[in-house]
Amino acid sequence: MRHTLVAAVVDRPGVLNRMVSLFRRRRYNIESLAVGHSETPGISRMTFVVEGDDRVIEQVKKQLEKLVDVIEVRDVTGEPAVVRELALIRVRATSEQRGEVAQLVELYRAKVVDVDHDSLMVEVTGTEEKVNHLITLLEPFGIEEIVRTGPVAMVRGARPKEFRINVLK
């Protein structure tokens, strides 16, 4: 089963390397990983999707928490969380097909963000399933390039713990 985990980590050089190295060494199957700054300076928040049974996920969580730069790890899979992913899709479209593509894009509340002679760049945000669906629908036109961020997640309602740290250089 796929699990979505959210980690708070100290924003120091090498922290991503430490985490990824752990995934590799212990042979955990990471499907996606998204990192960015959090509300607290010096702390990043990381969302990653990992495939495995409950025992594996428990190990991933505990092994990550042993890393000194990792402050906490939360499995949000069973929780009421908002999970979103952003994708950029370059799809082939002649001037005649543009209208049809634009219509699909509209239906998915996506946006056309760039137009070229024979292609369009589409920006879509949503759950992984929604992104996957749109990609399927665009496939017949010919997809030239896809960039996906991987999902980011936030639990509904609950305020996060406050982190107090010295902001390290």
Added chain:
Amino acid sequence: MKRSGAEILWECLVAEGVEVVFGIPGGAVIHITDALPRYPVRFVLTRHEQAAAHAADGYARATGKVGVCLATSGPGAANLVTGIATAYMDSIPLVAITGQVPSPMIGTDAFQETDITGITLPITKHNYLVTEAGELARVLKEAFFLARSGRPGPVLVDIAKNAQAQEAEFRYPEEPEIPGHPPKRPLPEDLLERAGELLNTAERPLILAGHGVLLAGGHTELLALAEKGDIPVATTLLGIGAIPGSHRLSLGMVGMHGTLQANRAVQTCDLLVAVGMRFDDRVIGDPRAFAPNAAIVHVDIDPAEIGKNIVPDLAIVADAREFLAAFLPLVEPKKRGDWHAEIESWKREAGWDEPLREEGRLLPQYVIHEIWRATEGKALVVSDVGQNQMWEAQYYLHELPGSLITSGGLGTMGFALPAAIGAQIGRPDLPVWVIVGDGGIQMTIQELATVVQEGLPLKIAVINNGYLGMVRQWQELFFNRNYCATCLKNPDFARVAQAYGIRGLRVDRRADVRAAIAEALETEGPVLIDFRVEPEENVFPMVAPGRSLSEVILPQRKEVR
């Protein structure tokens, strides 16, 4: 007041109570060694950096303090790797300090540059690259804290050469600032009570004590618990000494070469209380067939060990001593005569003392047991890896907690001699014996020079069978006696010792064992005894790798003369 980075390093070490550093100097740590004579720290010059790491490890195991080793950049740092990995696997508090090329040159493949923080990522609790003198005090505070806190382990601090020369204000922080570490975990009262109920209603309970009991200093509490509940205690290899080896409740070691009674007890017990151990594959054999009749209570300080190899029925994340102390009042006094009678019958069946009674051949078991006899089970013994290590674990009954030092997790041949150097320096009051094979000693034999230079009275017993014996045993039992690459053409170890300035003895006959050991004990300085033992003696009992602990192979019965 401003100080150089090198001075700040020594100030920090002195503030942490470091009395001895093991290492080798070099270009990228020359500022550090240059500043050393101004500080009250003993520097032990080893002959190879691997030995410096093992010596710091042995020092830490013998004293309970953090061991410190120092190496230069590049090859110096890389040579520490085996030692750091050994300490990591066995949860030993170690701070390894390495020099790094000047920070403007990092990443340029400079002379003697290696990415040691990258290399040691999976074998350290944490590591640091320091490029400015001003960062050093904070980093060292954290490094020592992390090395000894929670589940102990090695921490590496890599210091760029320019940071050693640069001056900065020095102020040693009182507390480290590491958010989220270590997580605070109060003892779970409800789980303790559940565990107490399980123990009080069990008919055939067994305690399995690991290294965590010794690391936490919980041996007194363990014994009190065992005696109050009349519970037999088996140990892991690194848990040996957690209960006195001669105690009526001690079953010895479990696992691949564990005693028959310990393995049978695991397979027969109805409750297994495993404390401060991690269900290593050498302990459990086939995980699906492990302790099939038992409810398992697993107590460990590292939450990631819970459910990793064996899923327990009840798990308590706690320091072993704190757990044992809190658990003791919940346990009802009991007498378990039937259970002990059953265990006693397995003990008799095992024929443990047969190799001791066999006359004629020089058997390694006898040699080790005679060392036990001569030292009354109270020496600090540092064993190497392989057959010698298993015979030591079986035939040296340790009376004192922490009196066995050995590489359990990584199984590092060549560990014993350098680790014993550290152990003897940490505990000059104790007799230190090295039990090592003819293969293992040649992996770090250059450290005989360090023994002499430091004036250490080590007693070194080479269990010399002319083979890489444990591999040869597997080849004999599982690979149709195909002795590929296991036969050793050895030097005369007694004469090698003499060349280093160490008294060297050689024993070929059983009848000469006692006299040689007595002579070693009477000699003030170091002694090496080359015991030319029976070449193809095997370690038994044995459980084949991956098999159930119920499938114990016993030796072919020999006529006892």
